[in-house]
Amino acid sequence: MKSHYSILSAVVRPEIQEKITIGLLLVSTNGLFFLCSKNKLSVVRSLIDKSLYKYLSDSIRQIDQAIYKETTNKGTIFIESPHDIQFSEGYLSYLNRYSNNLINFSAPFQIDRNADQQLFGFLFSKYVDATEIPQKRTKSVDAVKSEFFPQVKPYYNTEKEVGISEIPNLLMPVNVDMIGKNEVPVFAQLIDFERQHLNFIQQDVSVLEFLFSAFEGEHPKSFMIAGEPEKAAYPKAHDAWNSLRKWNKTEYVALDEIDKVREYAEMHGVQPLF
Numbered sequence: 001m002k003s004h005y006s007i008l009s010a011v012v013r014p015e016i017q018e019k020i021t022i023g024l025l026l027v028s029t030n031g032l033f034f035l036c037s038k039n040k041l042s043v044v045r046s047l048i049d050k051s052l053y054k055y056l057s058d059s060i061r062q063i064d065q066a067i068y069k070e071t072t073n074k075g076t077i078f079i080e081s082p083h084d085i086q087f088s089e090g091y092l093s094y095l096n097r098y099s100n101n102l103i104n105f106s107a108p109f110q111i112d113r114n115a116d117q118q119l120f121g122f123l124f125s126k127y128v129d130a131t132e133i134p135q136k137r138t139k140s141v142d143a144v145k146s147e148f149f150p151q152v153k154p155y156y157n158t159e160k161e162v163g164i165s166e167i168p169n170l171l172m173p174v175n176v177d178m179i180g181k182n183e184v185p186v187f188a189q190l191i192d193f194e195r196q197h198l199n200f201i202q203q204d205v206s207v208l209e210f211l212f213s214a215f216e217g218e219h220p221k222s223f224m225i226a227g228e229p230e231k232a233a234y235p236k237a238h239d240a241w242n243s244l245r246k247w248n249k250t251e252y253v254a255l256d257e258i259d260k261v262r263e264y265a266e267m268h269g270v271q272p273l274f
Contacts, residue, residue, distance in 0.1 A: 003028040003115045007106040007127050008036065010056060012047045014101040020044055023060070024124045025105075028115030032067045035120075036060055037129035038230075045232050052102060057233035059103050061194060065140055141192040141227070141255065145177070148258055155265035156180040156188070157272045166274060170214040174207045178223075178261065180270040185215045188223035188253075188261050191244075193237045194230065201240060212249055221264070227255035 005026040009019035020043060023036035045053045113119065124132075149158040156178035163173035178188040191204045208222060224244060231238040245252040253260050264270070 003111045003113060003119075004108040005111065005123055006108050009104045009106070010040075010044045010048075011102055011104055012044060019104060020047075021128050024120070024128050025063075026115045026120045026123060027108075031115060033115055033117070033120040034063060034067055035124060035128075037124075037132050039129055039132055041230075042232060054233060056102055057194075057230065061140070065142065141190050144225075144255055144258060145190060148262075149178075152178065152262050152265065153272075155262065155270045155272065156186070157274050160274065162274075167211075167214045169216070171210055174210050176207055176211065177225075179211075179273045180265065181273045182268045182270045184218055185211075185220040185273065186222070186265070186268075186270050187211050187220065188225060190255075190258075191224060191226040193226055193228070193241045194234055195237075198236055198240065201237060205244065208250055222250040223253050223261050223264075224250045225253045225255060225258055225261065 003026065005024060007021055008023035008025065010022045011017065011019050020040055022040045022044060023034065026033040041056075044056065048056075111119075145159075152158065157176075157180065158178055159175065160179055161173060161175050162170065162179065164170050176187055177190050178186075180186045187208075189204055189207050191201060193201060195201060205224075208224060211222070212220065224247065226241060226245070229237045229241055
């Protein structure tokens, strides 16, 4: 059995290397566990510039995405050349030596057992935040797409670009995540409310609006699928999320409840539109 972990810190005063522990990464042959404390991040947010905190939040998201890519593509973290793998002991040692002035990885600590949620919770409580109970992080929008879209191919066209040749009343071409039809058109869009700029969110929402207009009179069924963005890091996006999830034109579905879109298709006999 082989595991190692690294403690993440945010550098709040780089001139004296003052740091606050914010998260933990646990690496094992049977998986990766990663979480940052919302309580600690709230403290960091009050101590550093707003733009730096935004950069910190984006860096944490990138770590999340890299973890998903690592586990999906490799299946295991330890192969014949572990030093070539992200989050191996060698790679974390490199990050420890060459961390930037905002986020810092500790040198990896070895532990003689395989990782599980219980071990991760113990280490997180001991080294990061004893007041927060670690839960599995919600998958990113990209991770959900790569897992979910192959499952709904019998019901929807996925990641489909459509224009006026396919939908005559469409004002302009759009890229829709899922589109099908039973007695009425059915479409869905996944929206990442933690994207770097609000205009990206607006573009995704406009896909729904254009399709509503194109299918006016046909009473289409639509879904907006999204997760709640972190309010401290993305206050404007959080306001947008809070308003749009109440939008009466579409049914809001939380990202971790996306199976509802497949269940609707199965129950109502939805088939790909094209």
